[in-house]
Amino acid sequence: MTWTYAPAPESAALAGLRPSYRPFIGGEFVDGHGESLTTVNPATEEPLAEVGTASDADVDAAVTAARTAQEKVWGPMSGTERAKYLFRIARVVAERARELAVLETLDNGKPIRETRDVDVPTASAHLFHHAGWADKLEHAGLGPAPAPLGVVGAVVPWNFPLLMAAWKIAPALATGNTIVLKPAETTPLSALVLAEIAADAGLPPGVLNVLPGDGAVGAALVGHGGLDKVAFTGSTEVGIQIQRRLAGTGRALTLELGGKAANIVYSDAALDQAVEGVVDGIFFNQGHVCCAGSRLLVQEPIAEEFLERLRERIAGLRVGDPLDKNTDVGAINSRAQLERIVDLAAAGDAEGAQRWTSPCALPERGLFFPPTVFTEVEQTMRIAREEIFGPVLSVLTFRTPDEAVAKATNTPYGLSAGVWTEKGSKALWTAQRLRAGVVWANTFNRFDPTAPFGGTGESGFGREGGRTGLQAYVR
Amino acid sequence: MSTESRVTVAKTHKLYLNGAFPRSESGRSYPVRDTGGRLLAHAALASRKDVRDAVAAARGALPRWSGATAYNRGQVLYRVAEVLEGRREQAADEVVAAEGVSRREATAVVDATIDRWVWYAGWTDKVATVLGSVNPVAGPYECTSTPVPTGVVGVLAPQGSSLLGLTSVLAPVLAVGATAVVVASQERPLPAVVLGEVLATSDVPAGVANLLTGRTAELAPWLASHAEVAALDLVGAPGDTAVDLERAAADSVMRVLPRPTAEPDFTEPPGIGRLRAYCEITTVWHPVGT
Numbered sequence: 001m002t003w004t005y006a007p008a009p010e011s012a013a014l015a016g017l018r019p020s021y022r023p024f025i026g027g028e029f030v031d032g033h034g035e036s037l038t039t040v041n042p043a044t045e046e047p048l049a050e051v052g053t054a055s056d057a058d059v060d061a062a063v064t065a066a067r068t069a070q071e072k073v074w075g076p077m078s079g080t081e082r083a084k085y086l087f088r089i090a091r092v093v094a095e096r097a098r099e100l101a102v103l104e105t106l107d108n109g110k111p112i113r114e115t116r117d118v119d120v121p122t123a124s125a126h127l128f129h130h131a132g133w134a135d136k137l138e139h140a141g142l143g144p145a146p147a148p149l150g151v152v153g154a155v156v157p158w159n160f161p162l163l164m165a166a167w168k169i170a171p172a173l174a175t176g177n178t179i180v181l182k183p184a185e186t187t188p189l190s191a192l193v194l195a196e197i198a199a200d201a202g203l204p205p206g207v208l209n210v211l212p213g214d215g216a217v218g219a220a221l222v223g224h225g226g227l228d229k230v231a232f233t234g235s236t237e238v239g240i241q242i243q244r245r246l247a248g249t250g251r252a253l254t255l256e257l258g259g260k261a262a263n264i265v266y267s268d269a270a271l272d273q274a275v276e277g278v279v280d281g282i283f284f285n286q287g288h289v290c291c292a293g294s295r296l297l298v299q300e301p302i303a304e305e306f307l308e309r310l311r312e313r314i315a316g317l318r319v320g321d322p323l324d325k326n327t328d329v330g331a332i333n334s335r336a337q338l339e340r341i342v343d344l345a346a347a348g349d350a351e352g353a354q355r356w357t358s359p360c361a362l363p364e365r366g367l368f369f370p371p372t373v374f375t376e377v378e379q380t381m382r383i384a385r386e387e388i389f390g391p392v393l394s395v396l397t398f399r400t401p402d403e404a405v406a407k408a409t410n411t412p413y414g415l416s417a418g419v420w421t422e423k424g425s426k427a428l429w430t431a432q433r434l435r436a437g438v439v440w441a442n443t444f445n446r447f448d449p450t451a452p453f454g455g456t457g458e459s460g461f462g463r464e465g466g467r468t469g470l471q472a473y474v475r
Numbered sequence: 476m477s478t479e480s481r482v483t484v485a486k487t488h489k490l491y492l493n494g495a496f497p498r499s500e501s502g503r504s505y506p507v508r509d510t511g512g513r514l515l516a517h518a519a520l521a522s523r524k525d526v527r528d529a530v531a532a533a534r535g536a537l538p539r540w541s542g543a544t545a546y547n548r549g550q551v552l553y554r555v556a557e558v559l560e561g562r563r564e565q566a567a568d569e570v571v572a573a574e575g576v577s578r579r580e581a582t583a584v585v586d587a588t589i590d591r592w593v594w595y596a597g598w599t600d601k602v603a604t605v606l607g608s609v610n611p612v613a614g615p616y617e618c619t620s621t622p623v624p625t626g627v628v629g630v631l632a633p634q635g636s637s638l639l640g641l642t643s644v645l646a647p648v649l650a651v652g653a654t655a656v657v658v659a660s661q662e663r664p665l666p667a668v669v670l671g672e673v674l675a676t677s678d679v680p681a682g683v684a685n686l687l688t689g690r691t692a693e694l695a696p697w698l699a700s701h702a703e704v705a706a707l708d709l710v711g712a713p714g715d716t717a718v719d720l721e722r723a724a725a726d727s728v729m730r731v732l733p734r735p736t737a738e739p740d741f742t743e744p745p746g747i748g749r750l751r752a753y754c755e756i757t758t759v760w761h762p763v764g765t
Contacts, residue, residue, distance in 0.1 A: 125613065141605065236728065243725035248718030250733055257728065412702070412727070414755075424761075431759045441761040448612035452620045456755040457705075458728045466608055466620060468756045 005318070008325040010112045015103040020050040021188065023058060023212060024195035026065035027205025032058050034213050039188060042109035042331040043322050043366040051188050053213035056220050059180070062209040063226040066151045066178040069206030075148055075176050079135030086131030086173060088201040089194075093124040093166075096197065100190055104162055105322045107189045109331030109367065110285050112323050122447055123166035126465070129449035130170035133470060137175060140467050146474035148176030149252055150228030155218045156191075157234045158184035158333050159288040159389075165191045167464045168231050169208060170449075175473040177229070180209045182221050186334050188212035219245075227251060229473070233290075235387075236413075236458050254462025254472045256290065256454055258387040259415030262408035263293035263444065264430060266401070267302045269420035273442065275309050278393070281418055281444040283317060283329055283371055287391040288337070290459070291416035293444055294388060295377075296395045297404050303397045307375065311356060314371045319360050329391060332367040341369050341390035348374045348383040353394070379410055387413070401426065405433045414456035418444045437463070488518040488664070490525060490688060491671030493532035494681025500524045505689070507665060510575030518664045521689035526656065526697040529685035533627040533654040534703050536682030541624045541652040545600035552596035552649060555677040556589050559670075563589070566638060566669050573637045573663035587742055588639045594745070595646035602651055602750055615763045622754035624652035625730060626705030629698035631691055633711045633738050637663035640741045641670060644708055647749035649684060653706070656685045656698060660711065664688035692716050699723040706730035706753055710738070 023032040034053030041048050054062070074082065093100065100123075101115040110119075137146045152172045156164035161183055172179045183191035188210075195210045211217055215238075222230045222242050229252035232242050236257040246253050263281050265274045281293025298306050322330035332338040349355055353374040362368045369390055377384050377394040384394050398404040408417055417436040419427050427441040437455040440446060447453060452463035463469045488507075489496040498504075503520035540548070559566060563585050570581035602622055610618040628648045633640030637660045648655040659667030671686045687694060692713045699707055699720040707724050709717050709732060717734040724731050732752055 240725050240728060243728065244722045247721030247725060248733075255728065427761065428759075431757075437755065437757060439757060439759045441759060443616065443760055443762050446612070446614070446616060446618075446760050448610065448614070448618070451610040451612050451618050451758050451760070452608070452756050453758065454756070456625070456757075460728060461730050463756050466610060466756075466758075468606070468608075468620065471751075 005326045009321060010102055010323045010325060012102060012106060012323060014099055015106050016099055017049060017103065017106065020052070021192045021212070022052040023054050024192060024208070024210040025058060025062045026209065027199060032212070034058065034217065037185065037212070037214070039107055039186065041106050042333050043363070045366060048106055049189065051212045054211035054217050058211060059217065059220045059224055062180045062211055063151060063153070063224050065206035066180050066209055067226055069204055070148070070151055070178040073204045074173070074178050074207045079137060082174065082176065083131045083134035085201055085203050086127055086134060086170065089198055089203070090124050090127030090131055092197045092201060093120065093127060093194070097121065097124070100162060100193060102323070103193060104190045105330070107187045108158065108161060109322050109333050111327045111330040112325055113327065114285060119160055119163045123163045126166045126170045126449040130174035134174040137470070137474070140470055142467070142471050142474055146175065149473060149475055150177060151226060152177045152179045152229045152231055152473070153221045153224060153227040154179055154231045155182045155222060155234065156184065158187040159285060159290070161187040162190035162194065164233050165194055171464070171469055171473050172231070173207065175470060177473055178207045180211060180221060182211050182213065182218045185214040222246070229253065231472070232256070239460055252472070255460035256462065256464065257458060257460035259290045259292070259413045259455065259459050260295060260385065260387055260411045261291055261293045261416040261418065261436070262295045262297050263418035264404045264408055264420065265296065265298045265302070265306060266421040266426065267299040268422050270422055271302065271306060271309060274420040275306070275313050277418060277420060277442070277444040278310060279313055279317070282393045283314070283391050284445050286329055286332055286369070288333060288389050289445070291438060291445065293418050294392070294394060295384060296393055297398050297407055298395065299404070300397050300399050307395065311373065314358050314373065315360065317358060317360060317371055319368055319370060320363050329371060332369050332390065335367060337389065338367045338369060341388060341392060344383060344386060344388045345372060345392055348377070348381065348394070351381045351383070353377045353381060353383060379407060385411065401430060405430060409435045412458040415459035416440070486516065488516055488668045488688070490519045490521055491668070491675065491684070491686040492525065492529050493685065494675060496671070496675070499689070500528070507662070509572050515572050515665060518668065518688040521687040521694055523694070523697045525687055526694050527701070529656040529687060530627055530698070530701050530703050532682035532685055533656050536654050536680055537626060539680055540654055540683045543652070545603070548650065548652060549596045549599035551678045552592055552599065552646065555673060555679065556592035556596065558673045558677045559589050559592065562669065562673060566666065569666045569669050570638050573666055584639050588642045591639065591642050591745070592646055595650040598650045598750060602754065605747070606751060606754060606756070610758070617761045617763050618758065620756050620758045622651065623757050625753050625755050626653060627703055628653045628655050628706045628708065628753055629701070629704045630655055630657040630708045631695055631711040632657050632659050632667070633741070634660045634662065634691070635738050636741045638666035638670065640738070641667055643741045643745055644710055644749065645684060647745070648753055649679070651750055651753045653753045654683045656704070657687065658691050658694050658698070658711070659686055659688045661689070661691045695720055696723060699729070700726065702727045704729060706732070708732045709734040
């Protein structure tokens with residue numbers, strides 16, 4: 001007999017959803033002068049809320065507010081005082097965790113299990129960690145008197161809306177900078193609630209500004225002459241445009257861009273653990289993760305057995321209502337992204353790879369893509385080279401450790417990698433040779449505010465977290 | 476006979492590329508004059524192909540140099556100081572000729588240069604301690620962050636400070652385990668030629684440091700647009716080209732040290748900014764359990 005799960009939905013009412021949201025400039029929610037947008041729930045494609053967006057004049061007003069706040073209030077303020085504001089914000093994020101988790105799931109489509117257990121707690125942890133740095137900067141090994149850069153313009157993507165906002169806001173404010181944040185067009189809500197939390201915490205006006213809008217608002221922000229630093233997380237393509245745009249301006253820049261991580265499974269790995277890690281690596285957040293383990297490199301002697309176990313495990317993943325606590329894989333964030341995944345998967349078929357699709361049931365409406373595995377993948381195929389940003393795994397095999405390293409590093413990206421082996425020396429040997437900002441050995445997708453995260457090569461430059469992350473916000 | 480003096484052996488100046496001293500593949504050379512306009516010599520006028528060869532050499536040398544122990548790299552850099560100490564007189568001659576300074580000032584420049592090699596020699600095995608970390612993550616994991624060399628670094632050497640400035644921008648690249656392709660000062664290339672000879676006899680493996688002489692503005696775009704170059708130091712870039720070079724570098728998300736408004740005073744303590752600039756931080760996680 002087949003056992004089924006009873007539905008276990010979280011209440012959407014917890015999100016406290018309002019019909020409309022507005023930009024946050026100079027300590028107040030104001031009417032933006034851009035064309036308002038409708039943010040939708042990707043699990044149903046139903047509208048969630050109207051969101052006012054910023055015009056060029058709003059960008060200008062926000063940067064001006066941030067400049068005034070930086071020079072008059074936030075910059076001169078003692079680190080002890082700055083710290084207390086950040087602690088307050090961190091605390092309230094934790095207090096309102098359930099609301100934020102539900103809101104994020106509604107707006108983004110990711111499972112409540114992930115927003116509840118990863119996004120919101122990690123965002124709060126980043127704020128806590130950096131709060132503690134604010135009054136200890138002279139001990140951070142960044143020189144005797146680290147000084148803020150000034151005004152930071154930050155543009156964050158739709159895959160971790162709250163977490164990425166916290167990753168930028170926390171170090172920027174801890175080091176005495178003020179910030180203008182542009183959340184992604186399809187996921188503006190949690191950043192605006194974060195602004196509300198900051199206002200409730202009494203954060204001085206102008207220290208944090210949030211400007212919803214599309215790429216044009218982002219472009220107006222990063223090109224604004226009043227900024228001292230730009231912090232961008234997103235695609236390599238846009239990152240390159242920003243780096244070109246900032247050429248010759250002397251403004252500081254950090255870029256967290258795309259990736260095409262390899263998960264290397266040696267034949268001596270603990271196979272069930274490795275299966276879990278590979279599944280987590282590519283299906284966490286529907287694969288909408290810059291550091292997703294989108295290429296599995298499995299050693300030939302175990303390839304067949306490993307793939308069998310992997311397919312069996314993947315077939316058990318539940319795809320569906322993101323608000324259901326039993327859901328493993330949620331909705332694709334937007335129709336445009338779903339189309340991109342469909343196109344790239346079709347390229348895999350066309351180039352001769354073998355597609356396997358999980359036999360899981362899919363909801364009848366909403367934006368979903370079933371967990372998919374391609375085997376017989378060649379290194380030259382698009383599915384092995386391009387970032388798919390979806391629940392699609394490409395499998396390659398190798399014979400020797402040298403071959404594994406050569407294949408893993410055969411990409412201009414260099415963000416992350418995974419290594420699975422029971423032999424510690426082999427794990428470390430491999431980690432030393434991989435070109436990646438983060439290497440997870442016998443684990444995957446771990447994040448912590450004390451651990452620097454970021455890429456090399458075309459995955460960008462700069463780190464978030466740890467002392468190295470702080471360094472990007474001081475002179 | 477007393478009026479007749481010996482005819483000196485005129486030296487042909489060449490590139491320092493992959494541990495050897497080739498002429499430019501283009502066969503070109505250019506006249507190098509002292510600050511008074513007197514012809515000193517002809518130097519090799521490097522070409523686009525020389526840049527590509529140098530990058531290939533630097534790329535080839537990277538695994539061995541970045542994989543060498545920090546202790547070993549420190550000894551090699553100290554050896555550079557030792558060999559330069561032995562060539563102090565010659566180096567001072569070249570600085571006098573190139574920069575038009577007094578013999579005394581040139582000697583001070585050479586001494587400061589030697590001391591700078593010693594300073595960076597001492598950094599090789601301290602970079603990881605100072606820039607790396609053990610991360611106290613909230614979970615049962617061993618988590619460490621280690622600086623690793625970024626790869627091949629393109630350097631446009633300072634145009635004014637032809638030996639001390641050159642050393643100040645080259646030595647940090649080598650100290651962290653990266654490899655370098657350097658375009659020497661265009662008008663003052665001869666101290667770089669001497670330094671190449673020092674490097675060649677200092678146990679620095681072939682390809683780790685490559686010194687090209689020629690026109691900076693002609694060579695720089697090929698460095699800035701080369702996908703195998705990981706970082707670019709624009710300190711000696713011609714002012715009107717710096718923005719274009721930054722744009723070209725963006726296409727491969729190259730790390731860029733922007734051109735300062737004025738050439739830095741290289742007699743000042745250098746700080747660790749350049750060491751940091753050529754390191755990537757790699758964070759490695761591993762579960763802890765039984």
